[in-house]
Amino acid sequence: xxxxxxxxxxxxxxxxxxxxxxxxxxxxxxxxxxxxxxxxxxxxxxxxxxxxxxxxxxxxxxxxxxxxxxxxxxxxxxxxxxxxxxxxxxxxxxxxxxxxxxxxxxxxxxxxxxxxxxxxxxxxxxxxxxxxxxxxxxxxxxxxxxxxxxxxxxxxxxxxxxxxxxxxxxxxxxxxxxxxxxxxxxxxxxxxxxxxxxxxxxxx
Amino acid sequence: xxxxxxxxxxxxxxxxxxxxxxxxxxxxxxxxxxxxxxxxxxxxxxxxxxxxxxxxxxxxxxxxxxxxxxxxxxxxxxxxxxxxxxxxxxxxxxxxxxxxxxxxxxxxxxxxxxxxxxxxxxxxxxxxxxxxxxxxxxxxxxxxxxxxxxxxxxxxxxxxxxxxxxxxxxxxxxxxxxxxxxxxxxxxxxxxxxxxxxxxxxxxxx
Numbered sequence: 001x002x003x004x005x006x007x008x009x010x011x012x013x014x015x016x017x018x019x020x021x022x023x024x025x026x027x028x029x030x031x032x033x034x035x036x037x038x039x040x041x042x043x044x045x046x047x048x049x050x051x052x053x054x055x056x057x058x059x060x061x062x063x064x065x066x067x068x069x070x071x072x073x074x075x076x077x078x079x080x081x082x083x084x085x086x087x088x089x090x091x092x093x094x095x096x097x098x099x100x101x102x103x104x105x106x107x108x109x110x111x112x113x114x115x116x117x118x119x120x121x122x123x124x125x126x127x128x129x130x131x132x133x134x135x136x137x138x139x140x141x142x143x144x145x146x147x148x149x150x151x152x153x154x155x156x157x158x159x160x161x162x163x164x165x166x167x168x169x170x171x172x173x174x175x176x177x178x179x180x181x182x183x184x185x186x187x188x189x190x191x192x193x194x195x196x197x198x199x200x201x202x203x204x
Numbered sequence: 205x206x207x208x209x210x211x212x213x214x215x216x217x218x219x220x221x222x223x224x225x226x227x228x229x230x231x232x233x234x235x236x237x238x239x240x241x242x243x244x245x246x247x248x249x250x251x252x253x254x255x256x257x258x259x260x261x262x263x264x265x266x267x268x269x270x271x272x273x274x275x276x277x278x279x280x281x282x283x284x285x286x287x288x289x290x291x292x293x294x295x296x297x298x299x300x301x302x303x304x305x306x307x308x309x310x311x312x313x314x315x316x317x318x319x320x321x322x323x324x325x326x327x328x329x330x331x332x333x334x335x336x337x338x339x340x341x342x343x344x345x346x347x348x349x350x351x352x353x354x355x356x357x358x359x360x361x362x363x364x365x366x367x368x369x370x371x372x373x374x375x376x377x378x379x380x381x382x383x384x385x386x387x388x389x390x391x392x393x394x395x396x397x398x399x400x401x402x403x404x405x406x407x408x409x410x
Contacts, residue, residue: 033342035341035342035343035344036342036343036346039342061224064220065220066216066217066220068217069217069220069221072221073220073221073224076224076225076228077228080228080231080232083232084231084232084235087232087235087236087239087243088235088239090239090243090246091239091242091243091246092242094243094246094250098250098337099342099346152343155343156343171382171383173344173382173383176341176342176343176344176383177341177344177383
């Protein structure tokens with residue numbers, strides 16, 4: 001039973017109920033950090049950590065938390081987790097922290113975290129909520145990483161900062177700017193929806 | 205339907221919120237207290253590294269070696285309040301000043317750009333540039349922190365003008381970043397204004 005639930009959580013968050021392309025959450029950071037792969041990966045790791053930790057904490061407190069102040073409590077938990085990530089990065093990975101700059105603080109505003117706390121953690125046990133946080137984080141991460149790979153290659157001719165395409169390639173500056181992310185995200189959603197519609201059409 | 209008591213309805217949420225805030229503040233405070241020395245050391249090391257880089261000193265990889273090189277070669281000149289005005293850089297065990305470094309702040313696209321600017325001892329030509337802090341767009345203006353961009357300032361003369369990438373030919377030109385003209389001109393302003401500042405600070409105090 002537990003195994004079935006865990007499988008369902010992962011299948012949901014990675015596929016049919018993916019936070020980015022199905023629920024269209026977390027779009028601000030999808031636009032902001034996906035122009036360079038390295039920043040994207042650190043952002044994703046930070047988000048997975050924060051979502052899992054806050055989901056678990058909210059779930060632990062769910063039976064004691066008065067429902068009318070639950071959003072304040074959730075915000076407090078999320079903000080504390082993000083501050084912890086920020087401090088740890090500053091102390092142990094100062095270069096990465098410097099490159100990410102204000103983006104770490106922006107994890108607080110990522111709707112996925114609050115969304116999962118409200119939709120899942122409030123009605124499920126801590127262990128499963130923790131896994132749901134990880135699954136949602138991974139669901140968010142693979143979409144962002146796919147977009148970041150395309151944007152960095154086309155916008156800077158490199159991948160993870162290493163030159164890939166050489167001098168013949170003219171960088172598409174638009175790919176590094178926010179509009180590039182809109183285009184890439186739209187194309188991504190278009191492809192995924194197309195595939196899923198086709199599958200549904202075949203199964204019905 | 206059972207009616208909730210006033211205590212449960214009004215007071216409990218307030219007490220709960222207060223307690224939970226105390227718990228989380230304590231957790232973050234403990235983590236901060238344990239890491240604040242490491243963070244301060246990192247910041248300090250970053251500044252030392254930046255001063256040495258802007259002065260054109262070959263940078264060792266090991267943080268301990270960087271500390272040693274800084275202590276042996278760099279003197280901080282401070283004002284009465286203890287604020288650093290500029291850095292004097294010498295060869296190890298020498299009294300002759302090789303170069304000067306000043307830290308300047310300019311307006312970038314999203315926020316301030318803090319840069320270390322190095323000069324030869326005559327304050328005529330640039331020794332180098334290190335971007336200490338910046339929040340420019342990653343991949344565009346953020347490229348002011350890349351090595352190719354910073355390295356091109358070594359030996360350049362004032363006043364600096366920008367040319368497109370790959371076209372710098374004279375000592376007064378540097379290559380702009382395509383698609384990031386605002387960040388490029390912020391660096392141009394910092395570089396061009398830093399000589400006057402350095403002269404005022406360094407020659408004025410001698």
